[in-house]
Amino acid sequence: MATMQDVARRAQVSIATVSFVLNNTKPVTAATRDRVEAAMAELGYRRNPAGSALARGRTDIIALLYPALQRQLHATATRFFTSAAERASERGFSLVLWPAANEAAQIDELTRSGLIDGVLLMEVQLEDARVDALRRGSTPFALIGRTQDPTGLPFVDIDFEQTVVSAVEELVARGHTDIAFVYDHSGPTTLHAYGAIARASRTFHDTLAQSGLTGTSVDCRENPRAGRRLGETFRDDFPDVTAVLIMNELASPGFTTGLRRSGTAVPEDLSVLSIVSSETVASMSDPELTFMRAPAVELGRLGADAIIDRITAPDSALPHTLVPCELVPGSTLGDAPAR
Amino acid sequence: MATMQDVARRAQVSIATVSFVLNNTKPVTAATRDRVEAAMAELGYRRNPAGSALARGRTDIIALLYPALQRQLHATATRFFTSAAERASERGFSLVLWPAANEAAQIDELTRSGLIDGVLLMEVQLEDARVDALRRGSTPFALIGRTQDPTGLPFVDIDFEQTVVSAVEELVARGHTDIAFVYDHSGPTTLHAYGAIARASRTFHDTLAQSGLTGTSVDCRENPRAGRRLGETFRDDFPDVTAVLIMNELASPGFTTGLRRSGTAVPEDLSVLSIVSSETVASMSDPELTFMRAPAVELGRLGADAIIDRITAPDSALPHTLVPCELVPGSTLGDAPAR
DNA sequence: TTGTAAGCGTTATCAA
């Protein structure tokens, strides 16, 4: 493994000069530059990141923290990741998924180690101990998601409010007046405390209230079987509901299965609109779900930009970016049945 | 951020002594050890990995290379990852998902950088340029998967041969004599050249041949819609087939949907057995798929052990471990219809 | 424009 010293020797220059051409950090005559580059090529030289990190105090590595060990890494989340990684790479950083760092203590550990330059946090909860840990520390960070009060925090997030408003408007425009909102109500081990759920749910009720309507909240765990069970008894349990907003990607295909099995016609008897979902899962359902696509690719890019900006320009304005989901037509949305 | 020097000063010992207690690398009197540990605690000292890496020439970081930027990170793959990460952490290593290193050149880049101690490779193809690159280099590596001829390579993999044999036996025992095997035949951008497909397909035909039967290969892209289209015309296109072995997790729920839509009763008219799949996806199907579960958790652990053994004991025997999938009952397997 | 040399934080050898 060739070192800078080797390159310098071969190019007959000092080690400093090699560094200058490698990093474009000082002007170098074309001739010397050529010699150095030739030497690097011949030796197959690669900068040793450990040495570089030690000298610069930076590693150009960003950790994406996702509770993958506890929660399932679902289709949408993986898109965030790949998109963010791609963007980071464009900007000269490596973004890696760090699975073993999802409690406050582990975050302390990771950030104080100096191994990484910044942290991108996913699956943020309304009250999130990890965010507190990051705040206390000095490692730059950004959130994909938001806490209860994200003032003073750099974040990018899905615009759940706007998404739900659009979704409800869509349903109301089609004449629906009795609408249910399905999501996982269970404790903080799943989505309960996640900002996503909290914001969407509140907006759902607020928006309906403004139209003089009231909505129903329905609980459903995040797996296809729970969705199916819900679907099977839905008509009996909620006879007046004509449209369902479901924010539970994993349960959604099961839900339509359950409806079909119990003889509930979709969308004739019941419209279903899945929000914050993806093509892959929506097309597993029968009929294919009309859904609102999570802007995973865009948010991934924005998230990467957010954390990299924090690192490279700590004084820049904090990003507070919200991106709504976009409606993708399917076969589960219809007009309210006549009464 | 406290350094060793700070700790040494505070504990009134030399920096070397601090290193000895930190790494348990030389005997130290209980008294001094206590002083040092106290100092570390008081200062909240953490070892700086960059310095350590530079001095030791090791980082204790393992990169899991998965073509996540090209292929979708599916449910089963994420289980591999989380399981491997957990095991690595138990053994004192960090295993991170490295998205931007899936071509030979990038692998050179990554391994020569010295940033990581080892590489765990997923989605291995029969002829895999990445494996060649790793062979040429000196970075320890292990495969989750196999090339055409894996002799001399450390690997753990699904026992596709055994899995398919069991699957076929199951179907034959139920009287099926006309069996189709569904998978994605398309080019190397998807599974085509992956060992998984090649091995399973060959075994499928061999096993049937031994029973004096012949099987049919059927092409289907890896997405739910392709599965559905296939299902919709399956009866017409393959009127004699009574059982389907499908190795295409993403397409499988769509396939049952297509069958149902075209009036093909499962399992009365057609049995379906999905191999190398997972609970999550199998239960999205209606009826729920009988499937053979990919041993993701076990293989993840074994993969982590494999690469860590290569790093810590380069002379140990090369692992050649195969683990078959296990049958999980569902509702899509039945006896062959009487003729 | 290029070179010298002092760090960056650890590890590990060699003495004491």
Added chain:
DNA sequence: TTGATAACGCTTACAA
């Protein structure tokens, strides 16, 4: 049992 000290590979004033 402990302490000096020379690496490890790179960056970056400061000098020339």
